[in-house]
Amino acid sequence: MNDVIKTILNHRSIRKFEDKALTDEQIQVIVQSAQAASTSSFIQAYSIIGVKDKEKKLKLAELAGGQKYVAENGHFFVFCADLHRHQLIAGQYNHDASEVLESTEKFMVAVIDAALAAQNAVLAAESIGLGAVYIGGLRNQLSEVSSLLKTPAHVLPVFGIAVGYPAQQPDQKQRLPLEHVYHEDEYQQDQTRYINQLKEYDEQISEYYEQRTNGERKDTWTGQMAGLLSKPTRMYMKEFVEKKGFNKR
Structure with missing residues (x-):
């Protein structure tokens, strides 16, 4: 078993970090690793917002449901589905690309691209001794998150990743067979x-x-899932996604 596979199989979510910021070099390596991920048709339909500002991190922690590790980490990355640059490109070439940009297909491409890039970023971080945890709670209040991060039309924050030096080593949760x-x-x-x-x-x-x-x-996994499925959450999402210019066709 090589080191890459060992790193992958050793993954666990870290929710407590040392009070130590990542270096600019570490951030650059993580972002470059994200960019090396596969991308549909070379479209590269994502962007990454790194949040260093302490007040913004505290606000994001609040918006994510009071998850303090959103504020207390080495660096916080927000991964966005992004077709904004493609909208600009269409304008440069005098194309009306609204039918394409607003399609469900391109929405899926952008979200998938962001997810692939993010997993590369996490693997890179873990390979250099850092820990990470995905933060889907940013979608609790996406309008406020988008305003805070000043994301334009066709840019949708889909999740965050808190990265840092682990201050805990939790047991791994067994995955499905x-x-x-x-x-x-x-x-x-x-x-x-x-x-x-x-x-x-x-x-x-x-x-x-x-x-x-x-x-x-x-508690059991099926019990958790049954509880999750009994409580509708983030039901505003379809309307907000369309408002940002995605998934309208």
């Missing part, structure tokens, strides 16, 4: 087998929480 995720030739639909795999996985996750919390938590 490989057989539950990987299908060959076609999607396997044996429901009995599927449910039995989930039961086995629930036992593993329940044991993980019980050990991690000294018996205070024993």
Whole structure:
């Protein structure tokens, strides 16, 4: 097993960091690694906003639901789906690109590009001894986040990543069984087998929480998912995404 695979398989979310800023060189390496990710048709439909300003980080932490590690880290990156530069390019060439830029396809391309770049960034950070955690909570109040970061039309913040020197080493959460995720030739639909795999996985996750919390938590993964699916969240998203010029067609 090589070092890259070891780094990937050693991943865990870090939510407590040392009070030590990343260097400009580290930031540059992480961003360059993000840029090396695959991109659909070479469109490069994303941008990254690095947040150093302490007041802005505190505000983002508040907007993300009071997650203090959004403010307390070595550096905070916001990954954005970005078709703004493509809108400008269309103007330079006197093209009306609204039908293309507002399509669901290009919205998917931009979000996927941002996600691919972000995963490269996290892997790069972890490979040099740093830790990271994704922050989807920025989508709780995207209008306020967009205003704070001054993102124009066709630029949509989709998530953040807090990066820094780990001040904790949490246990890894066991992922779903490989057989539950990987299908060959076609999607396997044996429901009995599927449910039995989930039961086995629930036992593993329940044991993980019980050990991690000294018996205070024993919840299962399916129980968590059922709870999540019972409470609609961020239902404003479709309207806001369209307002920013995405996914209108």
